[in-house]
Amino acid sequence: MIDAVQRYFTRLAEGFGQGWNRFWFTPSDPFTVCVLRIVAGVAALYFVGAHSFGLVEWFGPNGWLPTATVQRVMEAAPGEGAGYQLSYLNLISSPTLLWILHAVGLVIIATFALGLFTRVTNVLSLLVVLAYIHRAPMVAAQFEPVLALMLFYLCFAPSGRYLSLDSRRAKRDPERDNRSWGATVSLRLVQVHISALYLMMALTKLGAETWWEGGAVWWLMAQSQSRLADLTFVRNNLMLINAWTHAIVLFELAYGVLIWKRLARPLLIALSVVHWLLMALLTGLVGYCVLMIFAGAAFIPASTLRSLLRCGGDREAAAETEDAKETAAVA
Amino acid sequence: MARKHEPPPSPAAAPGSAARTIVSLLLFVHLVCLFVALASNYLMSPMQIRLLNVLAPYIQFFKIQPTAPYHLTDGTEISHDHVLEVEVTAGPQKGEIVRLPEGGVSGWAPRQREQTLARTVAVTSYFGAEQNTAALAKALGTRMLDLGENEEVVVRCFRRQPQERLFDATSAATPADPSDDAYLNAVYEARVWRDQYGQVQLLKIEEREVVAPLEKQSS
Numbered sequence: 001m002i003d004a005v006q007r008y009f010t011r012l013a014e015g016f017g018q019g020w021n022r023f024w025f026t027p028s029d030p031f032t033v034c035v036l037r038i039v040a041g042v043a044a045l046y047f048v049g050a051h052s053f054g055l056v057e058w059f060g061p062n063g064w065l066p067t068a069t070v071q072r073v074m075e076a077a078p079g080e081g082a083g084y085q086l087s088y089l090n091l092i093s094s095p096t097l098l099w100i101l102h103a104v105g106l107v108i109i110a111t112f113a114l115g116l117f118t119r120v121t122n123v124l125s126l127l128v129v130l131a132y133i134h135r136a137p138m139v140a141a142q143f144e145p146v147l148a149l150m151l152f153y154l155c156f157a158p159s160g161r162y163l164s165l166d167s168r169r170a171k172r173d174p175e176r177d178n179r180s181w182g183a184t185v186s187l188r189l190v191q192v193h194i195s196a197l198y199l200m201m202a203l204t205k206l207g208a209e210t211w212w213e214g215g216a217v218w219w220l221m222a223q224s225q226s227r228l229a230d231l232t233f234v235r236n237n238l239m240l241i242n243a244w245t246h247a248i249v250l251f252e253l254a255y256g257v258l259i260w261k262r263l264a265r266p267l268l269i270a271l272s273v274v275h276w277l278l279m280a281l282l283t284g285l286v287g288y289c290v291l292m293i294f295a296g297a298a299f300i301p302a303s304t305l306r307s308l309l310r311c312g313g314d315r316e317a318a319a320e321t322e323d324a325k326e327t328a329a330v331a
Numbered sequence: 332m333a334r335k336h337e338p339p340p341s342p343a344a345a346p347g348s349a350a351r352t353i354v355s356l357l358l359f360v361h362l363v364c365l366f367v368a369l370a371s372n373y374l375m376s377p378m379q380i381r382l383l384n385v386l387a388p389y390i391q392f393f394k395i396q397p398t399a400p401y402h403l404t405d406g407t408e409i410s411h412d413h414v415l416e417v418e419v420t421a422g423p424q425k426g427e428i429v430r431l432p433e434g435g436v437s438g439w440a441p442r443q444r445e446q447t448l449a450r451t452v453a454v455t456s457y458f459g460a461e462q463n464t465a466a467l468a469k470a471l472g473t474r475m476l477d478l479g480e481n482e483e484v485v486v487r488c489f490r491r492q493p494q495e496r497l498f499d500a501t502s503a504a505t506p507a508d509p510s511d512d513a514y515l516n517a518v519y520e521a522r523v524w525r526d527q528y529g530q531v532q533l534l535k536i537e538e539r540e541v542v543a544p545l546e547k548q549s550s
Contacts, residue, residue, distance in 0.1 A: 020355065021351065024354070024355070024358060025345070025346050025351055025354075027345055046440070047440065050439075050440035050441055051441075053441040054441055058444070062473075062474050062477045062478065063474065064431075064448070064470060064471060064474055065448075065467075065470060066470055066473075069466050069467060069469070069470040072462075072463070072466050073455070073463045073466055073467060084387050084388050084391035084392050085391065086392060130392070130393070130394065133394050134392075134394075136444075137398070138447070138448065138451040138467075139444045139447045139448050139451070140394070140398065140399065140447070141399045141443060141447050142397065142399045142401060143440075144394060144399075145394050145395070145396075145397040145399075148393060148394040148395075149393075149394075149395070152393050181345060181346045185354065185358070189358075189361075192362070192365075193365065196365060196366075196369050197369065197397075197401070199369075200369040200370070200372055200397075200401060201401045201402070203373075204372050204373035204400075204401055204402040205402045205403075207373045207374065207402065208373075208402050208404070208405035208406065209405070209406065210404065210405055210406030211402070211405075215406060215496075216403070216404055216405075216406065218496050219404045219406045219410070219411075219493060220403060220404050222493030222494055222496075222509070223404075223411065223412045223491075223493055224412070224491065224493070224494075224509035224510050225412035225414070225432065225437070225446065225491055225510070226412050226437060226443075226446055227437060228437050228438045232494070232509075235496050235497070236497075238496075241496075280438070283403055284437045284438040284443070285438070285443070286438035286439075287438075287440055287443075
């Protein structure tokens, strides 16, 4: 009996170890992370660029949110502390300097999106975006954590290897194996985080009564100030509102779990486009919804992305078709 | 793990045993932080609060903990739209009113920032964090005092009550236009002024019943 238990735990440990190594460390084609670099770069440009409208009004010396006020408010929140909200913007009191640093930040992010000196500009872009988030954390919404996570995880990947100015500059050896385990770690982190986000979205909705009662979609479409489109013409169709509410929860639960299943993945990715477009209309959170659509690219194999974008593949591209199978096996 | 139809990875592509061990350890720690941070988005247990405080340097710096409500709405007043209003009540710009958000296209990031700020002010008030509400209101008021060298402003935060699904369009209390000011309910109101020493002062304006409760009429 004891032997059987020992054998079971030995097998369990070996199986877990092998699965872990296969999941995180199998070298893979970095094409997908290169696509994610462009997605994150454009999203970061939008985020920081949008601060150009009212930069001094918000962060200037007589702005809506002085640094002292922000630090005071953040110290009170659980798990938060002004000491960890590090931002170089906190040190600036001159509007001119603010504009100069803003312009420099935009140039860094644009350089990253174009894939020039990608390793360095990736880290710098992350710091720029975090500086804006930490300067006024109380105005951060759903978009910012998703953007920050993508920029953070891409730091571990050779995301400038394709679709970049770096790749044009570099002399390429056709015999070189371009697969990288850093790309796998980075991609897996994005995938795990995105699926965990979906699960969190669904589970927090299940914590609120209105999502069980089927009325949540009405409360979203009735917010006349934030919604993108007025969909209240469906007010008399209670069944539609209920069905839509339940479908949102069901989809988010399904995505969080079934995205790891190879067969369900294309369907879920296609449905996510519809889901997030409708959510954008309902909530007005356009940047967040669009980013969630494109973040789903993390689950598309590099070979498929290559054919979608009509980019020629290297020899490692042919091997990518097995990726989804491995993911499914581990999951 | 070599695939059937591909060459084995080159030494540069595959991690060494030591690198794999170190990275695995870091990944494990990160995944624990991720779990704690995401699981604390809606409600938190005392243990989660303690863990968040311990892990704060990492999860806060990299913004791993999403503080925005990912359930989007719970149907209560907290998740409704809110508006901030700063009215100059004394000074050269007397009568001028600035509203946040005002103008702009719904969904546009700068406008969303204003909406989020208005909601933050309201949420601090709903949860009784009056010091934070006052700090934010004071900052908003100070800007208006300084801009026009004004003497006094009133900062207000309103909740925009959404229409009920089946509302009475004929009633004056519930106009057909959901952006009508009749749907604005006051959440917080405070006077902000600069005293004789140049210090900015704030006084919350309470409802009359709160300041002086009505006494029962003796029969």
